[in-house]
Amino acid sequence: MPPEARRDQPPDPSQVRARVKEFLATHDPTRLSRLEFLRARFDAGLAWVHYPEGLGGLGWPRARQPVVDAAFAEAGAPDNDPRRIGIGLGMAAPTILAHGTDEQKQRFLRPLWTGEEVWCQLFSEPGAGSDLAALATRAAGDGDDWLVTGQKVWTSIAHEARWAILLARTDPEVPKHQGITYFICDMTAPGVEVRPLRQLTGEAEFNEVFLTDVRIPDAHRLGEVGDGWRVARTTLMNERVAIGGAALPREGGMIGVVAGTWRERPGLRTPALHDALLRLWVRAEVARLTGERLRQQLAAGQPGPEGSAAKLTFARLNQEISGFELELLGSDGLRHDEWTMRRPPQVDFTGRSPGYRYLRAKGNSIEGGTSEVLRNIIAERVLGLPAEPRSDTNVVWKDLPK
Amino acid sequence: MTDLLYSDVEDQLRGSVRELLAERSPVTKVLSGCETSTGHDPALWRVLAGEMGLAGLAVPEKHGGAGASLREAAVVAEELGRAVTPLPYLGSAVVATAAARAAGDGELLSALADGSTIAALAVPFATEPTAAGVADAAPFRGDGGAVTGQALGVADALVADVLLVPADTGLYAVPATASGVERHPVVSLDLTRPLCDVSLRGASGRLIASGPGAADAVRAGLTAGAAMLASEQLGIAEWCLDTTVDYLKSRYQFGRAVGSFQALKHRLADVWVDVAQARAAARYAAVCVAGDDPDAGVATALAQAYGSPVAVHAAEECVQLHGGIGFTWEHPAHLFLKRAKADAIGFGTPDRHRAVLADLVKLPA
Ligand SMILES: Cc1cc2nc3c(=O)[nH]c(=O)nc-3n(C[C@H](O)[C@H](O)[C@H](O)COP(=O)(O)OP(=O)(O)OC[C@H]3O[C@@H](n4cnc5c(N)ncnc54)[C@H](O)[C@@H]3O)c2cc1C
Numbered sequence: 001m002p003p004e005a006r007r008d009q010p011p012d013p014s015q016v017r018a019r020v021k022e023f024l025a026t027h028d029p030t031r032l033s034r035l036e037f038l039r040a041r042f043d044a045g046l047a048w049v050h051y052p053e054g055l056g057g058l059g060w061p062r063a064r065q066p067v068v069d070a071a072f073a074e075a076g077a078p079d080n081d082p083r084r085i086g087i088g089l090g091m092a093a094p095t096i097l098a099h100g101t102d103e104q105k106q107r108f109l110r111p112l113w114t115g116e117e118v119w120c121q122l123f124s125e126p127g128a129g130s131d132l133a134a135l136a137t138r139a140a141g142d143g144d145d146w147l148v149t150g151q152k153v154w155t156s157i158a159h160e161a162r163w164a165i166l167l168a169r170t171d172p173e174v175p176k177h178q179g180i181t182y183f184i185c186d187m188t189a190p191g192v193e194v195r196p197l198r199q200l201t202g203e204a205e206f207n208e209v210f211l212t213d214v215r216i217p218d219a220h221r222l223g224e225v226g227d228g229w230r231v232a233r234t235t236l237m238n239e240r241v242a243i244g245g246a247a248l249p250r251e252g253g254m255i256g257v258v259a260g261t262w263r264e265r266p267g268l269r270t271p272a273l274h275d276a277l278l279r280l281w282v283r284a285e286v287a288r289l290t291g292e293r294l295r296q297q298l299a300a301g302q303p304g305p306e307g308s309a310a311k312l313t314f315a316r317l318n319q320e321i322s323g324f325e326l327e328l329l330g331s332d333g334l335r336h337d338e339w340t341m342r343r344p345p346q347v348d349f350t351g352r353s354p355g356y357r358y359l360r361a362k363g364n365s366i367e368g369g370t371s372e373v374l375r376n377i378i379a380e381r382v383l384g385l386p387a388e389p390r391s392d393t394n395v396v397w398k399d400l401p402k
Numbered sequence: 403m404t405d406l407l408y409s410d411v412e413d414q415l416r417g418s419v420r421e422l423l424a425e426r427s428p429v430t431k432v433l434s435g436c437e438t439s440t441g442h443d444p445a446l447w448r449v450l451a452g453e454m455g456l457a458g459l460a461v462p463e464k465h466g467g468a469g470a471s472l473r474e475a476a477v478v479a480e481e482l483g484r485a486v487t488p489l490p491y492l493g494s495a496v497v498a499t500a501a502a503r504a505a506g507d508g509e510l511l512s513a514l515a516d517g518s519t520i521a522a523l524a525v526p527f528a529t530e531p532t533a534a535g536v537a538d539a540a541p542f543r544g545d546g547g548a549v550t551g552q553a554l555g556v557a558d559a560l561v562a563d564v565l566l567v568p569a570d571t572g573l574y575a576v577p578a579t580a581s582g583v584e585r586h587p588v589v590s591l592d593l594t595r596p597l598c599d600v601s602l603r604g605a606s607g608r609l610i611a612s613g614p615g616a617a618d619a620v621r622a623g624l625t626a627g628a629a630m631l632a633s634e635q636l637g638i639a640e641w642c643l644d645t646t647v648d649y650l651k652s653r654y655q656f657g658r659a660v661g662s663f664q665a666l667k668h669r670l671a672d673v674w675v676d677v678a679q680a681r682a683a684a685r686y687a688a689v690c691v692a693g694d695d696p697d698a699g700v701a702t703a704l705a706q707a708y709g710s711p712v713a714v715h716a717a718e719e720c721v722q723l724h725g726g727i728g729f730t731w732e733h734p735a736h737l738f739l740k741r742a743k744a745d746a747i748g749f750g751t752p753d754r755h756r757a758v759l760a761d762l763v764k765l766p767a
Binding site: 124128129130131134153154197198199200202270271272273276319323326327330331332333334335336337338339355358359362363365366370371372375376388390391392395400401 | 437526527528554555588589590591592593597654655656657658660663665666714718721722725726728729730731732735736739740743744746747748751752753754756757767
């Protein structure tokens with residue numbers, strides 16, 4: 001059932017809270033294991049309430065989700081640690097929901113939401129970043145299966161992942177957007193090799209992933225053969241609201257960290273820095289309200305190109321605020337915590353130390369579509385400005401200059 | 403108007419420094435060694451400071467120097483920035499040398515001139531070249547030649563033979579190996595210029611300046627440092643711009659070089675304009691400080707206030723326009739980003755330099 005089906009009579013917040021209370025009365029989080037509790041929450045439709053019934057939701061408007069989450073948090077119930085499973089929640093799940101078969105939805109969504117299975121995104125390749133549709137990883141039919149060979153790069157959290165959303169070329173004889181198919185890839189399958197790729201923070205959140213004759217059953221194809229680009233667009237649109245689109249309280253993100261430092265350390269204050277801080281504060285708060293407004297517009301359905309604006313602003317602000325923090329700290333800003341190579345279990349934008357935050361924020365304008373690409377999307381798809389003349393869209397993929 | 407161009411001699415100097423660094427300290431080598439770097443390369447130092455005589459550029463000939471000036475040293479700083487070379491040139495050949503010179507200490511100057519001795523001024527790298535900065539930076543007590551106190555986040559001190567320590571009773575030259583001297587390496591944002599914390603407990607030193615002369619010497623060191631840092635920042639920005647231009651010519655997406663997208667061309671054109679302006683400001687600072695010009699204070703604050711954000715911006719654009727590769731450790735862009743950001747804090751942040759300017763050009767708050 002599409003989420004819009006019940007929009008005529010959405011429950012008000014008090015009804016939402018009552019529903020959570022009712023659930024908690026029969027599912028005591030102090031007596032159930034965390035996993036039992038999360039599975040029961042999913043089965044009761046209180047996981048992501050805008051999803052359909054039977055798939056963790058109730059077909060309610062998206063705007064009711066924060067009320068549900070707050071009610072569970074208030075009761076001290078465990079959550080699904082959303083930051084650990086961001087790619088699953090933000091990108092894989094909406095794509096499976098929109099394009100998956102019933103079997104795929106039944107098989108994948110529940111363990112995805114409970115965090116039993118972590119997901120990663122095998123999209124970018126050394127030669128296909130912004131121009132993702134140029135990807136060269138090959139999937140060739142082999143009986144009821146596909147054999148996939150190629151190299152992916154900058155794959156976040158691949159070292160933790162059980163499953164991946166994967167784009168591969170099934171037909172090199174047609175123009176590049178037409179020959180792509182979207183798959184779900186088992187990261188434990190033979191032929192999948194994950195190598196850490198170190199980032200300028202010193203850590204390796206992301207990886208290089210080498211695929212050599214990886215066997216994927218046709219049942220793990222998402223969408224039609226050759227229709228992968230359309231399916232991928234669902235993922236990309238969702239990715240852009242997933243990065244930077246989270247509902248936050250005032251001072252919830254990077255600005256809160258700096259505001260805290262400002263309040264705790266009066267010795268750092270100067271009039272010039274004060275003005276700079278408040279300019280950033282204003283922009284951060286307005287960005288938060290803009291995000292709130294966007295979420296209200298998106299009460300149901302899939303995000304459109306407007307979502308790009310949220311990510312664009314998020315990246316710019318994170319970078320400026322974390323850069324400001326280092327200058328505010330002055331001498332202390334020159335000290336770093338450590339450069340040790342590690343493979344963190346999750347992506348963290350506001351953690352660790354000021355130097356880490358400054359450096360990590362540089363990725364925000366690259367990951368999930370660069371800020372330049374997002375500006376092109378706003379210019380062309382929101383504003384309707386004429387597109388750049390292109391020479392690559394009607395050429396058969398195998399004849400494109402590489 | 404002062405000559406803001408590079409002379410033929412300076413161009414030759416630049417050529418030979420660039421050649422030396424390309425051969426002995428290419429960026430790939432700096433990158434592979436950055437995690438264990440002490441901020442020094444003794445073999446390279448012997449050539450650059452000693453054989454080529456570049457540590458003595460700003461030392462008068464009577465003390466064994468080249469009798470040139472900070473104008474030429476600025477060219478060296480620019481090239482060292484351009485290659486993020488881990489060498490104590492700024493701390494020793496610029497800051498400590500200017501302080502020793504202001505203090506009139508011929509003995510120390512001679513030892514610094516040929517690079518055989520490396521010295522560092524024991525103040526936090528973030529210290530601004532103002533009276534207030536100088537006052538804050540002298541928390542040491544000097545008792546009849548025994549110096550006690552602590553300075554955090556000092557540049558180039560880890561590899562120094564001599565520490566110049568500003569204390570309440572004057573400026574002391576303390577051998578780094580003297581008993582009571584401790585240096586703790588600091589994990590630093592800038593991997594190629596690691597800082598250290600210096601603490602002295604009754605370490606014996608030689609008094610090289612006292613009274614107002616001591617503060618003047620410290621201030622001279624910091625001013626020279628800030629002025630030369632502007633040239634280093636210029637070098638950083640130049641590398642970032644050149645490297646990015648090259649990359650965007652060769653990186654193809656959407657069937658064309660990404661540098662052919664006008665959005666990116668404009669971005670790099672803006673960086674080029676900024677760099678050209680930063681060069682003028684850095685040159686002016688170098689000329690003024692070299693010639694003890696009365697405008698040296700304005701020139702230095704100007705070069706810092708303008709040049710710091712330019713270098714940071716150029717490095718940030720370098721990372722961004724390289725895309726995913728620019729975010730990896732294996733690409734050297736991050737060394738420049740970290741150096742640029744640390745340099746923006748070194749000798750005071752841009753807002754502090756604007757405050758200094760406000761006083762000097764009579765635009766009170
Ligand atoms: C921290 C991080 C995590 C990531 N995680 C993942 C992941 O989990 N899975 C995955 O598949 N990928 C991931 N990526 C890869 C990311 O999606 C790509 O890096 C990104 O799409 C850019 O591609 P590229 O690196 O090839 O840059 P390029 O496409 O080569 O771009 C180089 C520069 O040119 C600009 N440019 C390109 N085209 C245009 C244009 N038409 N107009 C104007 N400017 C243009 C770009 O904005 C960029 O500045 C991650 C990247 C980072 C940094």
